[in-house]
Amino acid sequence: MNTEENIVLTEAVFYTLLVLHAPLHGYGIMQETKRLTDGRLVLSAGTLYGAISSLLDKGWIEALPAAEDSRRKEYVITPAGRLVARNELTRLHELVENGDKIIN
Amino acid sequence: MTKTIRKIFFLWEYEKEEAWINQMAKEGWMLVRTGFRKYVFEKGRPGEYAYRLELLEKDMHSPESKSYLDFLQETGIEVVGECINWVYLRCKTEDCKFDTTNRPLFKLTHLLKVQDFFNTIRLIFMVIIAICIVFIFILEHPEPAPVIDFFKGFCVGISLASSVMMLLAAPYFRRINKKVKAAIKELYTFG
Numbered sequence: 001m002n003t004e005e006n007i008v009l010t011e012a013v014f015y016t017l018l019v020l021h022a023p024l025h026g027y028g029i030m031q032e033t034k035r036l037t038d039g040r041l042v043l044s045a046g047t048l049y050g051a052i053s054s055l056l057d058k059g060w061i062e063a064l065p066a067a068e069d070s071r072r073k074e075y076v077i078t079p080a081g082r083l084v085a086r087n088e089l090t091r092l093h094e095l096v097e098n099g100d101k102i103i104n
Numbered sequence: 105m106t107k108t109i110r111k112i113f114f115l116w117e118y119e120k121e122e123a124w125i126n127q128m129a130k131e132g133w134m135l136v137r138t139g140f141r142k143y144v145f146e147k148g149r150p151g152e153y154a155y156r157l158e159l160l161e162k163d164m165h166s167p168e169s170k171s172y173l174d175f176l177q178e179t180g181i182e183v184v185g186e187c188i189n190w191v192y193l194r195c196k197t198e199d200c201k202f203d204t205t206n207r208p209l210f211k212l213t214h215l216l217k218v219q220d221f222f223n224t225i226r227l228i229f230m231v232i233i234a235i236c237i238v239f240i241f242i243l244e245h246p247e248p249a250p251v252i253d254f255f256k257g258f259c260v261g262i263s264l265a266s267s268v269m270m271l272l273a274a275p276y277f278r279r280i281n282k283k284v285k286a287a288i289k290e291l292y293t294f295g
Contacts, residue, residue, distance in 0.1 A: 025178070030201065043201075044201050045181055045203070046158075047203055047210055
């Protein structure tokens with residue numbers, strides 16, 4: 001997957017990157033995504049775990065140093081992640097514009 | 105109030121087992137502990153919990169699995185039992201964060217793990233059968249010798265039993281391959 005200019009993100013990954021513009025732990029990511037989408041997108045634990053570990057591998061998000069005796073890790077987006085999210089937004093704009101033109 | 109039920113499910117009958125546990129929950133019996141062929145239920149509100157059997161990639165006590173299970177715990181999913189790499193998970197029905205199995209990506213991930221697991225089972229059976237057959241031939245001897253004959257009989261028994269198990273499991277193994285193919289096909293349309 002080196003063609004990172006033309007990548008398409010899954011919905012779970014896109015929302016995870018969005019909500020991680022501010023630091024959150026796993027459960028917070030779920031809550032925040034649910035709130036933003038008015039309850040439409042409920043991330044499930046397995047999907048989110050997979051998304052988080054893949055995003056950590058790619059360096060698009062990072063784990064913040066854990067607080068004492070806390071098993072809850074907090075994550076935040078990295079500059080590389082911001083770039084990916086921005087590119088995805090551009091792609092989505094194109095999608096919406098073309099959709100609007102043809103369907104409406 | 106608790107009750108213990110002894111019941112056998114083969115490792116490849118995980119769907120049947122999960123359905124049975126969820127049926128028990130619907131009837132008001134919540135699985136709280138498992139042991140070898142043993143299920144311990146506690147009386148609860150019917151349908152209070154939903155249950156899921158999940159296959160972990162690594163042993164439950166490995167750091168990878170631990171971090172995954174900790175993560176699940178954070179979202180309200182508890183582990184109530186284990187068997188080899190399978191874990192018995194539950195969550196409150198009202199606010200359940202289990203993956204819906206109809207999501208193609210999740211489905212495929214799950215199926216591939218199960219396929220891998222099935223392949224390992226099959227390999228173990230085949231190795232057992234091969235070893236037994238080798239013993240049966242090596243131990244060929246002209247005069248009667250009770251100890252050797254007994255051991256040979258033992259080998260025959262084990263290899264026959266393993267063959268029967270493989271036959272029983274064969275339809276499940278075949279079905280999983282079909283399911284994997286179907287899940288991949290679905291991914292072409294739905295990420």
